Amino acid sequence: MRESSDQMTGYAAPALRLSGVRKVFRTSDGPLAAVDGIDLDIGTGEIVAFLGPNGAGKTTTIDMMLGLTTPTAGTVEVFGSSAQAAVIRGDISAVLQTGGLLRDLSVRETVTAIAALHGAKDRIDEVMERTDIQSLARRRVSKCSGGEQQRLKFALALLPDPRLLILDEPTAGMDVGARHAFWDTMRQDASAGRTVVFATHYLEEAQDFAERTILIGKGRVLADGPTAQLRAMTGGRKVSADLDELPGPPDADPRLQRLRELPGVKSVSLRGTRLEVTGSDSDAIARLLLNDLGGRDLEIIAPTLESAFIELTGEGK
Numbered sequence: 094m095r096e097s098s099d100q101m102t103g104y105a106a107p108a109l110r111l112s113g114v115r116k117v118f119r120t121s122d123g124p125l126a127a128v129d130g131i132d133l134d135i136g137t138g139e140i141v142a143f144l145g146p147n148g149a150g151k152t153t154t155i156d157m158m159l160g161l162t163t164p165t166a167g168t169v170e171v172f173g174s175s176a177q178a179a180v181i182r183g184d185i186s187a188v189l190q191t192g193g194l195l196r197d198l199s200v201r202e203t204v205t206a207i208a209a210l211h212g213a214k215d216r217i218d219e220v221m222e223r224t225d226i227q228s229l230a231r232r233r234v235s236k237c238s239g240g241e242q243q244r245l246k247f248a249l250a251l252l253p254d255p256r257l258l259i260l261d262e263p264t265a266g267m268d269v270g271a272r273h274a275f276w277d278t279m280r281q282d283a284s285a286g287r288t289v290v291f292a293t294h295y296l297e298e299a300q301d302f303a304e305r306t307i308l309i310g311k312g313r314v315l316a317d318g319p320t321a322q323l324r325a326m327t328g329g330r331k332v333s334a335d336l337d338e339l340p341g342p343p344d345a346d347p348r349l350q351r352l353r354e355l356p357g358v359k360s361v362s363l364r365g366t367r368l369e370v371t372g373s374d375s376d377a378i379a380r381l382l383l384n385d386l387g388g389r390d391l392e393i394i395a396p397t398l399e400s401a402f403i404e405l406t407g408e409g410k
């Protein structure tokens with residue numbers, strides 16, 4: 094990856110800085126604040142998920158990051174300059190939901206044409222290999238599947254060797270294998286210093302691939318933090334184990350009572366001989382179950398981002 098001017102000057106501007114960003118559209122029903130005051134900094138080498146339901150404002154925000162539209166209020170900076178300047182320098186590029194590939198060109202002709210625009214003909218083979226499209230080189234774009242077209246768009250986005258890559262639902266149309274291959278490439282890129290910001294509807298995708306998740310709803314940031322921490326914000330983990338049959342009713346059982354009295358325990362329930370305990374300190378619950386209460390076949394399950402999402406946005410997907 095190219096050396097950054099920040100490294101040369103010693104000034105480390107964040108990859109992306111949004112300050113008080115708003116975008117208001119005029120609609121027949123009056124003004125609509127699609128983005129309603131977003132502040133955030135994203136550092137070099139981060140992989141960040143923008144997670145939110147339909148209409149949350151993700152695409153509108155991404156368009157402003159890329160300089161495709163201007164904010165109604167606030168500022169967007171990419172490596173310390175305007176988004177447009179960053180695009181011209183080749184510091185930022187994107188895989189967008191919409192936007193065109195020429196259907197009659199072959200895959201290789203497409204990559205070659207865009208490489209010529211960027212003065213990056215020497216990178217053609219490398220990006221085709223990284224995105225696993227060499228075997229499609231002679232295929233017409235119109236004959237490529239949705240997932241293959243996404244890989245081609247990804248190749249085009251890598252041609253300028255951007256320091257910041259923005260992806261709007263990049264794996265739409267890919268099967269599970271292609272999705273994992275895609276994210277493996279992304280991880281390698283991020284570890285080499287490329288910053289990656291992606292919008293997704295897939296809760297598992299944020300969970301599996303982003304170290305940091307920014308949850309967006311109604312044009313605002315609802316939560317922003319390490320993806321694991323966001324998950325932990327909702328209800329803690331569930332610990333389950335088999336117990337010997339209880340001699341009496343569960344409400345009166347002293348073993349269950351000891352679990353209920355543990356700090357942070359939210360619920361204790363029994364189905365047959367299978368006990369389920371939810372709480373913030375799963376280690377303490379597991380210790381008590383195994384050491385003192387004769388629990389067997391113990392399982393600890395972390396809450397999914399789905400539950401965090403529903404709790405924080407008040408709406409499921």
Ligand SMILES: Nc1ncnc2c1ncn2[C@@H]1O[C@H](COP(=O)(O)OP(=O)(O)OP(=O)(O)O)[C@@H](O)[C@H]1O
Binds near residue numbers: 119127148152153294
């Ligand atoms: N050009 C426009 N004119 C009027 N309203 C718009 C325009 N673009 C977006 N909107 C509205 O702004 C809101 C945010 O839309 P946006 O596309 O940014 O959401 P999103 O989070 O990307 O949704 P999705 O996940 O469905 O792509 C929506 O209510 C949308 O209808």
